Amino acid sequence: MKLKFSKMHGLGNDFVVVDGVRQSIELTPEQIKALGDRRFGIGFDQLLLVSAPERPENDFRYRIFNNDGGEVEQCGNGARCFVRFVTEQRLTNKQSIRVETAKGVIVPKLDKSGTVTVDMGVPHFAPAQIPFVADKEAISYPLEAAGRTVEISVVSMGNPHAVQVVDDVATAPVEEVGKAIESHPRFPERVNAGFMQIVARNEIRLRVYERGAGETLACGTGACAAVVAGIRRGLLDGAVTVHALGGDLTIEWAGEGAPVLMTGPAVTVFTGEIDV
Numbered sequence: 001m002k003l004k005f006s007k008m009h010g011l012g013n014d015f016v017v018v019d020g021v022r023q024s025i026e027l028t029p030e031q032i033k034a035l036g037d038r039r040f041g042i043g044f045d046q047l048l049l050v051s052a053p054e055r056p057e058n059d060f061r062y063r064i065f066n067n068d069g070g071e072v073e074q075c076g077n078g079a080r081c082f083v084r085f086v087t088e089q090r091l092t093n094k095q096s097i098r099v100e101t102a103k104g105v106i107v108p109k110l111d112k113s114g115t116v117t118v119d120m121g122v123p124h125f126a127p128a129q130i131p132f133v134a135d136k137e138a139i140s141y142p143l144e145a146a147g148r149t150v151e152i153s154v155v156s157m158g159n160p161h162a163v164q165v166v167d168d169v170a171t172a173p174v175e176e177v178g179k180a181i182e183s184h185p186r187f188p189e190r191v192n193a194g195f196m197q198i199v200a201r202n203e204i205r206l207r208v209y210e211r212g213a214g215e216t217l218a219c220g221t222g223a224c225a226a227v228v229a230g231i232r233r234g235l236l237d238g239a240v241t242v243h244a245l246g247g248d249l250t251i252e253w254a255g256e257g258a259p260v261l262m263t264g265p266a267v268t269v270f271t272g273e274i275d276v
């Protein structure tokens with residue numbers, strides 16, 4: 001089968017985006033893993049499969065796969081690339097698009113400047129909703145990982161996040177500790193591990209060791225989770241610039257029960273066709 005795709009990125013978090021509206025596509029986890037190989041395949045952090053919605057009031061459905069082949073619930077940078085993709089491919093001319101994900105509908109909007117703002121939905125904190133093994137809900141929890149005790153906040157942005165505050169992201173042991181947290185037994189569905197440095201009440205630096213992909217240059221849901229965790233810990237105010245390795249995002253959150261808004265760029269690098 002010939003598969004047409006676009007190679008895209010959001011701040012260097014890179015994607016292969018596939019049109020499942022006009023092509024009929026079923027990919028196995030092994031095929032996704034092979035396509036994701038940076039030497040023998042195309043290479044990407046996540047593959048996004050765009051298809052027709054299940055419910056008529058929505059515009060599209062999109063499914064997200066990590067480069068280890070596993071399907072996940074949500075992807076912030078991917079949501080922005082999704083909007084640019086359906087616009088560039090002329091699958092819609094709407095500016096505000098309702099898209100079904102594995103964890104509900106999100107509503108990204110393409111701004112006139114070319115950036116995309118996404119309503120990423122309401123964050124959740126109850127251990128069962130992450131899922132995270134804990135006796136009761138708390139703002140933060142001590143966790144043993146890679147021979148140290150770290151203090152993490154847990155946040156579900158549809159997908160699971162564990163965020164810790166560090167003095168300096170440049171020297172934080174992201175690979176070692178991130179890997180240990182990602183597959184820690186207290187996270188039965190694994191987790192994305194965020195390392196956040198507070199620069200000011202409206203500015204952070206962030207690195208994320210992503211579940212199923214390793215450290216990426218940026219993680220949209222990770223940025224949302226970090227800002228929400230920082231606000232709940234009393235360290236940040238409601239609108240924050242997040243400096244990721246690949247560039248900046250703006251994250252806004254009005255507090256408990258409110259949705260998180262994420263604004264940032266989405267770029268098409270090239271289009272192609274590959275045999276699968």
Ligand SMILES: N[C@@H](CCC[C@H](N)C(=O)O)C(=O)O
Nearest residue numbers: 075076077159211219220221
């Ligand atoms: N890069 C993403 C998140 C992708 C999914 C994540 N690795 C998971 O397993 O939950 C983003 O921009 O949010």
